[in-house]
Amino acid sequence: MKKAALVFTLVLGILLAPLVADAQPAGKVPRIGLLGVSPESPTGRAVLDAFRQGLRDLGYVEGRSVVIEYRWAEEVDRLPALAAELVRLNVDVLVAGGGSAGSLAAKHATATIPIVFVYTGDPVGLGLVGSLARPGGNITGLSAQGIEFAGKLLELLKQAVPHARRVAVLGDPGHPAYPSVWRELGLAARTLRVALQAADVRKREELESAFSAMTRAPVPGGILVLSEPLTFRNSARIANLAAKSRLPAVFGFPEGAAAGGLMGYGPNVRDTYRRAATYVDKILKGARPADLPVEQPTKFDLVINLKTAKALGLKIPPSVMIRADQVIE
Template sequence: MRRRTFIAALGGAVAWPLVARTQQPAMRVIGRINMGAASQPDRGRAAFLRGLNEMGFYVGQNVSFEYRTADGQPDRLPALIADLVQRKVDLIFGTAAVALAAKQATSTIPIVFVTTADPVSIGLVASFNHPGGNVTGVLLRAGAEATAKLIELVHELLPATTTVGMLNNPNFLDTVADTTEVQSAINFFGLKVVIVEATKEADLEPAMTKLVQAHVGALLIGDNLFFSSLRDRIARLAMRNKLPILARPSFGEDGALASYGASEFDGIRQGGIYMGRILKGEKPADLPVLLPTKFQLVVNLKTAKELGVSVPPSLLARADEVIE
């Protein structure tokens, strides 16, 4: 009897690791293409990982990433996408430019984007409510109203300013909409705008030199994720040249005088949630494109002090965050 019991127990001990192995969750693979500068860390990583965690996905446990970077150059995307498709990733995540390139390469692998470009007008999805196909995502663009508020901030913080500079990257899909909105707001306030372009990190310093030579009193930053990836570098150059930055909220932490718009990190977190929902079986075609819901006004008193700018108490009272 004892011998049988021992053998039975031994058999259970031997079989247990086999059962345990079959119960391990399948490792899903996400292809992540970052359009930001290769020299900079993926600053949205923590946000989309938070969203994935909320859906029960944890790196190293049941999800892994294949990372690639395009360094702000859209012409690199086809080869990067082809590599991810060949590796048979479960999902592809990136900006609108990444999603467009991926959509051309595959109709079966789900694609999730986070972008400031209008996904309907560029042909990425059929509509916001019913994306169709294998693509959906999150829109970060706050629109003309947010741009107008930035120009209001120029008027409120820097009343002597008559000319505003704008940094743009013509390689990005949202550049035309950006420029149109800024021109409209600038004209309303009777100001002038000087637009300079930068398509790579090395272009930033010459662009700043042009803006200084044009005697601009404030600097707007094109609303795209490439510039967001370089915001610490942009902020340092602007501070060195005494140029106050007014931009999207993520710039507030890196030295912008003031910022307003949709929360970039909240939008990226929502993208992480969408990735988790799709990995659990939902279809991109059934997930509507999410619109911005969280807006932030950030004022940086440290930057104001360094630039010698007086911030009205009324503006501080309205701010969602004050950096000191």
């Protein structure tokens, strides 16, 4: 009887070993590497707080049951060097913020350390994962939206500002998804009979000159602000410049309206970062990124700033107002 019990125990141990082999050793405090652009803006602080809250909700206490190594690039071109630095620290999981640029920097830095990307558009098209259902490799995470989202933003702007015949597109040409976004915008613009003009910015210091160029003929009827790290962390500055130029601005993220833009539409960034903690937890408990499907946003928030609309002399149509998740008055 004892011999049979011993055999059963040994067999059970062999069967269960692969399931726990990759989990954290008992007593070891896991280290998370967090790669981002800047925590200093209101939106930057908000998403950082959301990620920390997500960890707390899962029972982690920063500094006791988990250590987070933060690396802030401030400028996108510093992301690769900081990703490599986190890899040299041999963190247990690398959380890649900074949009598509941060995700690509992390992927190029390591093929072994598990990576969780956050708020990245078109991860398949960018070559981050093999498919959304089965990412493969050492990387998975949460997408922002596909490139088709850009066309929906343009449609929303046109509905809110029907007289707009020309729309400026504010974005960073160095962003990995920039060419794909422009192709999608071109298709939507032809359908909506809108002319597009590029308002390219690579750093904060170029924002003023971009708006100065916009206000020279031909003046656009509105501005589409792409969802990128540069625009996200400078949303208040962009909204202020748009107001001074008396140009309606629609942002590709809800927080843009709270910053002073006319409207903001997109996935909830805070919720995305909070959900990233769930992926980290699963990986620390032994799950492989290759087996964790990429999570896509299911809810898009539309925020309308009526205070800005009034200042611009605009009346938002009821067909747009009825879709709003939040109205700022």
